[in-house]
Amino acid sequence: MDKTKLLDRAAKSGEERLILARVLDRLEQAQSRNIPAATDFLSPQERASAEVLLRLAGVGETEYVSMGGYEGAERRILLFLPDWMDIEAAAEQSPLRCLRAKYRPEYDLGHRDLLGSLMGMGVTREKTGDILAGKESCDLIVLEGVAEFLLQSWDQAGRAKLSVSAISAEELSVPEERFEEVRDTVMSLRLDAIAATGFKMARGKAASLIESGRVQVNWMECTKPDRLLAEGDTVSARGVGRFTMTEIGGVTRKGRTSIVVRRSV
Structure with a gap:
């Protein structure tokens, strides 16, 4: 082809x-x-x-x-x-480089502040990976062609003065993911039924959300409420949140299937 x-x-x-x-x-x-x-x-x-x-x-x-x-x-x-x-x-042969930008803790820079600073310098989003913002520093992953430029030129984000240095991948400070585990039973493994559990909403509202084009399954848009999910599937909705189906259990005496979802919080 x-x-x-x-x-x-x-x-x-x-x-x-x-x-x-x-x-x-x-x-x-x-x-x-x-x-x-x-x-x-x-x-x-x-x-x-x-x-x-x-x-x-x-x-x-x-x-x-x-x-x-x-x-x-x-x-x-x-x-x-x-x-x-x-x-x-x-x-x-990885073309990725890891950097750490330190700043005074009272500035408490967030993801938006740091990304805005980078884009203000002409660094486009596709040249940067995850931005791991903390209280006193931010770790970020960039393409090697961008790393030297930032080491030499990135010295400020808003009013905060930055001190930027190269670090190894092993030194990255990755924030611990926060999530809650939800157990429930559903009549079927349809997307709308499980989204109702994962997003804490009525099934009809979940179906409408899916049909509106705002829901993705494994990062691909899905507009079919009757799509069947499997263990490991990740469901996200713009402006609502994200969850992963971590377990499908047995069937109860009333014919409902037990499930466990892990919801990001």
Whole structure:
């Protein structure tokens, strides 16, 4: 299948088409020059779309690796591997760099403050990975082409003076994820039924939310309330939240299925 047909099948919008076209460009670079080639950072939704595209293109899962700087990173790159490189060797060729920006604790900078500062310097979002903001410092993952610029030039965010240094991936300070576990029973494993539990709302409201196009299953938009979920599926809704189906248990005497969802708080 040629590039145009692949994009016609995989892209749902003009913006997504541009992102996926750049993914194919990196794939072609790795294949034609037999060198490792990395995409920019992709959001979970963009990465899910890219993986659909790559399956359509016949690209196997051993031909690329997803990297975000740490386990559980949301924003990640795809590194396409030449035929002489395996996944273990790819880790040594990672184009990611980790930085720490320190500031006085009274400024208590948040994600929005730090991202705004970076974008004000001309660093676009696709060049930065997760931003891990803390009370006195922020760790962030960037592409190696951006790291040196930030080390030399990023000295302020709002009124806060910054001291920026390079750190290793092992030194990243990853905030502990906060979540609550919810146990319930449902009549079926339909998306609307489980979303009602996961988002603490009536099933009818959950169905309307899904049909409005605001819900994603495993980072892909889903507008079908009757879609069946499985263990490990992640459901998110813009402006509402996110949860993961962690367990599907047995059936009660009343014919309801027990479930456990982990909801981010």
